[in-house]
Amino acid sequence: MNNKIKHGLVTIGDASDIQSIQLVTGGDINQAFRVQTKDNVYFVKGNHNVSENFFAIEAQGLKLIDETNSIGVPHVYYYDQPKNDDDAIMIMEWVEGQKKKDTNAKLGTQLGHMHLTTNDQYGFNENTFIGTLPQPNDLFDNWIDYYRDQRLLTQYNIAIDKGRMSSIRRDKMEKLLQNLDNLLDRQPKSSLLHGDLWGGNWLTGSEGAPYLIDPSVFYGDHAFELAFTELFGGFSLDFYEAYNSVFPLPSYYEEIKPIYQLYYLLVHLNMFGESYGNAVDQILNRYVKG
Structure with a gap:
């Protein structure tokens, strides 16, 4: 995902890899999207005018939780560390499933x-x-x-x-x-x-x-x-x-x-x-x- 294209605040992948980009609603802070590529599905969120460590800190938190081996967290593939209030994105595993009784x-x-x-x-x-x-x-x-x-x-x-x-x-x-x-x-x-x-x-x-x-x-x-x-x-x-x-x-x-x-x-x-x-x-x- 080094050759990037933009979709609103979101920057992800090469244009030829992306099959669909769908807006995900429900958040108050970031814009969020479901991005379907040829090989995978990603959850991508973007923001602007955020500090350099805005997404880095979130990724660190997910890593610490994951290291407890107690509960699931989405895998983080990439995050920006923006300079000069640039737009920034974070790319994670898309998590989807149906609740069960337990x-x-x-x-x-x-x-x-x-x-x-x-x-x-x-x-x-x-x-x-x-x-x-x-x-x-x-x-x-x-x-x-x-x-x-x-x-x-x-x-x-x-x-x-x-x-x-x-x-x-x-x-x-x-x-x-x-x-x-x-x-x-x-x-x-x-x-x-x-x-x-x-x-x-x-x-x-x-x-x-x-x-x-x-x-x-x-x-x-x-x-x-x-x-x-x-x-x-x-x-x-x-x-x-x-x-x-x-x-x-x-x-x-x-x-x-x-x-x-x-x-x-x-x-x-x-x-x-x-x-x-x-x-x-x-x-x-x-x-x-x-």
Whole structure:
């Protein structure tokens, strides 16, 4: 695929190799296409004005997940590392299949095994992205400092810059940040996490096998990942039962779940606006009285 042709943002292969290019809908961040060539089918996504490591970081995350030998991910054939805000593409294996009766349970079981891959620190050694928003990273010796300083504070500051932190919301957010030591475990097991696991970021492949896509990996509390799966749906009771049979959630999970969901609601507030403000406020009001 060195001799490239362009189709919108997508650049792929030699014109004589391509039999069809079909737009794939459903994503908010990238343009996506199903590309049929003489020999194979590819999933191709493109974007513009992205940083040099935008797709490289995603490919690294998929590689780390694949190396756990726990759950499927699409093979990455190629990605651009654009200079000067050029257009960029990523070319991956096309994953397609029909769910089977045990697909959701397999997803839970295999994700649980993935989360059993652990690290002795929290965070990640590369900056990543959540959607198109920057996600600064470093490695920390305790979970609370990482979650407060690298996750919640980052989105809090973005919200201030975007004018999405009213004085009341800002005051409650600051009080919650100051009180995290009394709410969260400082040293939970540090699991390899997908980092952006909503219902649209897993697919069914051949034989009903689950595949994870679009990761934003880091090492952290596995309850953080599960809290996000509950925020927007897309996961079944079979999934949760199978997951807990491999890596049970802590007894206090329900008490901390909204604190973990707050991060993703702040992300959505910053990306999509005040329609997510009420959900943010409900969580802040739960943990900060008055």
